[in-house]
Amino acid sequence: SQQGEEDPQALSIQEGENATMNCSYKTSINNLQWYRQNSGRGLVHLILIRSNEREKHSGRLRVTLDTSKKSSSLLITASRAADTASYFCATDSYSSASKIIFGSGTRLSIRP
Amino acid sequence: NAGVTQTPKFQVLKTGQSMTLQCAQDMNHNSMYWYRQDPGMGLRLIYYSASEGTTDKGEVPNGYNVSRLNKREFSLRLESAAPSQTSVYFCASSESGGASYGYTFGSGTRLTVV
Numbered sequence: 001s002q003q004g005e006e007d008p009q010a011l012s013i014q015e016g017e018n019a020t021m022n023c024s025y026k027t028s029i030n031n032l033q034w035y036r037q038n039s040g041r042g043l044v045h046l047i048l049i050r051s052n053e054r055e056k057h058s059g060r061l062r063v064t065l066d067t068s069k070k071s072s073s074l075l076i077t078a079s080r081a082a083d084t085a086s087y088f089c090a091t092d093s094y095s096s097a098s099k100i101i102f103g104s105g106t107r108l109s110i111r112p
Numbered sequence: 113n114a115g116v117t118q119t120p121k122f123q124v125l126k127t128g129q130s131m132t133l134q135c136a137q138d139m140n141h142n143s144m145y146w147y148r149q150d151p152g153m154g155l156r157l158i159y160y161s162a163s164e165g166t167t168d169k170g171e172v173p174n175g176y177n178v179s180r181l182n183k184r185e186f187s188l189r190l191e192s193a194a195p196s197q198t199s200v201y202f203c204a205s206s207e208s209g210g211a212s213y214g215y216t217f218g219s220g221t222r223l224t225v226v
Binding site: 043 | 116216220
């Protein structure tokens with residue numbers, strides 16, 4: 001069973017706009033991560049946020065975490081064509097801290 | 113460049129054949145993982161090795177075996193391939209288990225079982 005679920009499943013926006021993706025999870029976590037996957041490639045780690053953090057920034061990326069709602073969001077500001085990819089959240093859990101489970105992903109398309 | 117290397121990149125098998133997917137990392141990471149990704153879906157964990165000498169089942173271990181040969185290498189074996197095992201397989205490594213560190217992924221092995 002999946003720990004994290006992303007929403008929306010697919011998102012298409014104009015270049016320059018901001019993109020927001022959400023992730024909900026089921027059980028208490030220690031950490032949550034976001035990854036990007038370009039078509040036909042492996043996943044690339046973007047950012048990690050710990051359960052005691054509420055917000056984290058990395059370049060044009062902003063991640064928030066609300067442990068009371070068991071949800072996280074990834075905001076990409078000023079989107080570019082190169083941001084076209086699938087984005088996945090991944091979490092561990094208190095009961096199984098030695099591995100992470102991925103959600104089904106959000107497919108982001110940036111229109112020129 | 114440092115990273116995770118998977119071989120082969122592509123493979124076609126007939127039902128019932130066996131094969132081993134190889135994975136090696138040169139980052140001195142303790143933990144290694146095998147995932148499969150089916151079209152339009154996320155990754156599902158097959159097996160993982162939290163540290164050298166240990167292996168554990170993930171979400172979908174049936175039909176697979178693994179070997180943590182040493183700290184660098186973690187192989188995945190299909191003893192009798194089935195069409196349901198057609199997928200893209202990714203190997204990953206991390207400094208330690210869980211989500212405390214980011215995972216580094218290989219570029220994948222695209223396996224088709226006919």
